[in-house]
Amino acid sequence: MVPSTFKWVSLGMVACALNALAVVPAKAQGTVRRHLVYFRDKAGTPFSVAQPQAFLSARSLARRSRQGIAVLPRDLPVNPAYVAQIRAVSGAPQVLYTSRWFNAAVVSCDSLTLGRIMALPKVSRASTLNRSARVPGPFTAPTQLPEPSAQNPAATRAQYGPAYRQNQQIGALAMHDAGFRGDGMQIAVFDAGFPGADQISALQPLFLEQRLASTRNFVDGGTSVYGRSDHGTNCLSTMAANQPGFFVGTAPKATFHLCITEDVYSEHPIEEANWLAAAEYADSVGVDVISSSLGYTDFDAPSVSYTYADMTGRNAISSRAATMAARVGMLVVSAAGNEGNHAWHYISAPADADSIMTVGAVDSLGNHAFFSSYGPTADGRIKPTLSAMGLATAVISPNGGAFRGNGTSFACPVLAGMAAGFWQANPTLTAQQVIVALRSTATQAANPDNTLGYGIPNFVTAYNALHPNAPLDTVSPAAAGALGLYPNPAGSGPLMLVVPAVLRGQALRVRVLDVRGAVVAQRQLPATTGEEVPLRLGPLAKGTYVCEVSAGNTLRTVKFVQQ
Known part of the structure; x- marks a missing residue:
């Protein structure tokens, strides 16, 4: 779902629930790969469904509560003792993160080390997730952003x-x-x-x-x-x-x-x-x-x-x-x-x-x-x-x-x-x-x-x-007779007029007036049956303007800002 030149791709309490670590796989005798290692059970875990706040945030629990969803054993983190047993295996395996729902861990190690991990009594099976090892590159801290220019908060x-x-x-x-x-x-x-x-x-x-x-x-x-x-x-x-x-x-x-x-x-x-x-x-x-x-x-x-x-x-x-x-x-x-x-x-x-x-x-x-x-x-x-x-x-x-x-x-x-x-x-x-x-x-x-x-x-x-007794209004401003214009504030590119039904099907006269009422631009537009029509005015000085659009005896106006 990205362009065709690529393949398409279209909390510390949370730490105990998901151990996402920035690690570099240790050197090993064989090729280091990542594996999904499954455990047999969650026996002896220090976590309990009766105390979910130890591994789920208050917001997570509130989301479940609103929907009548109970915290179940599937939500319990992997037993930390099982993770410790993997880390203790010779060959320097790295536990990158764990999965509560799958009762598993993603482990980076070579094949010999994986064999030792598979011999652990609490490990049931494993599957290889990749065929190459990569060393993470340097990280860049998020940049503090400057204040943006003032904007109109009422988006029309x-x-x-x-x-x-x-x-x-x-x-x-x-x-x-x-x-x-x-x-x-x-x-x-x-x-x-x-x-x-x-x-x-x-x-x-x-x-x-x-x-x-x-x-x-x-x-x-x-x-x-x-x-x-x-x-x-x-x-x-x-x-x-x-x-x-x-x-x-x-x-x-x-x-x-x-x-x-x-x-x-x-x-x-x-x-x-x-x-x-x-x-x-x-x-x-x-x-x-x-x-x-x-x-x-x-x-x-x-x-x-x-x-x-x-x-x-x-x-x-x-x-x-x-x-x-x-x-x-x-x-x-x-x-x-x-x-x-x-x-x-x-x-x-x-x-x-x-x-x-x-x-x-x-x-x-x-x-x-x-x-x-x-x-x-x-x-x-x-x-x-x-x-x-x-x-x-x-x-x-x-x-x-x-x-x-x-x-x-x-x-x-x-x-x-x-x-x-x-x-x-x-x-x-x-x-x-x-x-x-x-x-x-x-x-x-x-x-x-x-x-x-x-x-x-x-x-x-x-x-x-x-909400049949309190429905929303489905009539658009253009359908109700209002004139629209965007982008507003306007930049250097063309504008788009949103033409109300009362002005469609007729040749349009467009005038742009500054704050003094002086006409600074005029255009004639052919009749249109569409709701939108491009409007090219040429360069305008920064300021506030009124756009008048008329056909016969019908006139509609809209205010806009030129930046």
């Missing part, structure tokens, strides 16, 4: 910039107008890197408003995430960007956790184990929504690739992890995959997982994107679950510029952000009820298929189905 439809249509298509504009912008919701983004995310002006509110809750790098260890692939930055921007007049994402007021789990330089099951570790971390800190634009089908030799028959949600490590994440009350949103026009054709892991929201891609008109992977799962379940704009989706690059990209990678976070806002608006729902509410009111709810799933969801439609 004319202020979304190129992200307008992808928001509009799923009702996110109305969601924001109703006051649901992700406030108080926590979203974890699993990806391959977030370069520039600490510098991009549209993402500065994350830092200035202290809504960047944490960062974790499960590939290299530690917390440095502002490097590697820009794919994560692109995906994050579709949700988190909040620069009215330039770009506004679907969840511009949510709190985020950024997790690197994907290594774009190779493809091995270790990345699925990283996904598992990140999901357990997200659970432990109280994340509400996981957005994952990653997928697994083929691995680099000699790792064994999956077949379509494996896509049951019960085989792949990442799929099993996603199912567990759903069972503890997180809303897992996963990209379907970009194999629709390739030999594989079908969805990938973890998109095949049960009880998650798998997202396919459509264009701005709601048509299936040619690359978007198809269902069903190998065991016959409908996939994708829902679809959102993934063809010519507006995203932001590490240099802060906006461009359009293709991939279910982008449809996934676009919809994840809306789902977070929908859950904010309906806080008594469980994660599974959120999926049902969006699915049952989507465009293909009556006739779901394995191309678009249940279709394209809409915040207003789903919200009104739950």
Whole structure:
């Protein structure tokens, strides 16, 4: 789900639950690899389901409590004594992190050392996760950001910039107008890197408003995430960007956790184990929504690739992890995959997982994107679950510029952000009820298929189905007769007029007036039947202006700022 030149990727109490360490594998006699080592039981553990606060945050426990989900033995951390036994084995094995849900540990060691570990009485089995060892590079501390220039906090439809249509298509504009912008919701983004995310002006509110809750790098260890692939930055921007007049994402007021789990330089099951570790971390800190634009089908030799028959949600490590994440009350949103026009054709892991929201891609008109992977799962379940704009989706690059990209990678976070806002608006729902509410009111709810799933969801439609006695207004300002203009504040590029219905189908006269009432620009525009039309005014001095648009005896005005 990144460009075709890459393979597509589309707490200390938490420390005891997830030991994510920045370590360098020790020198050994043989080739050092990473292995998933499973334990036989959790007998003798010092942890108890009666005292979950020892390994789960208060926010994590509150999320479970709201949904009636009990803390179970599966949530208990690996017995620390078992981890100590591995570390005591000769050959200097390194325990990189542990998994509560799988009762396992990711261990870096050579084959001789692995043989000694397998001889331990509490070890049941192991699988090799990669075929090469890498030494982590140096880490860079997050950069302190400068104060941004003042911005108008009231984001209107004319202020979304190129992200307008992808928001509009799923009702996110109305969601924001109703006051649901992700406030108080926590979203974890699993990806391959977030370069520039600490510098991009549209993402500065994350830092200035202290809504960047944490960062974790499960590939290299530690917390440095502002490097590697820009794919994560692109995906994050579709949700988190909040620069009215330039770009506004679907969840511009949510709190985020950024997790690197994907290594774009190779493809091995270790990345699925990283996904598992990140999901357990997200659970432990109280994340509400996981957005994952990653997928697994083929691995680099000699790792064994999956077949379509494996896509049951019960085989792949990442799929099993996603199912567990759903069972503890997180809303897992996963990209379907970009194999629709390739030999594989079908969805990938973890998109095949049960009880998650798998997202396919459509264009701005709601048509299936040619690359978007198809269902069903190998065991016959409908996939994708829902679809959102993934063809010519507006995203932001590490240099802060906006461009359009293709991939279910982008449809996934676009919809994840809306789902977070929908859950904010309906806080008594469980994660599974959120999926049902969006699915049952989507465009293909009556006739779901394995191309678009249940279709394209809409915040207003789903919200009104739950609140029939207090529905939201579904009439847009343009439909109600208001004139719009964006980006606002305006820069050096062209503007877009949002033309109300009363002015369509007629030649338009445009005048721009400064604060003194003097006309500084005039244009004649041909008749249009569309809601939007480009407006090129030429250079304007910095200041505030009024744009008048008239046809016959009808006049509409809108104020804008030129920067």
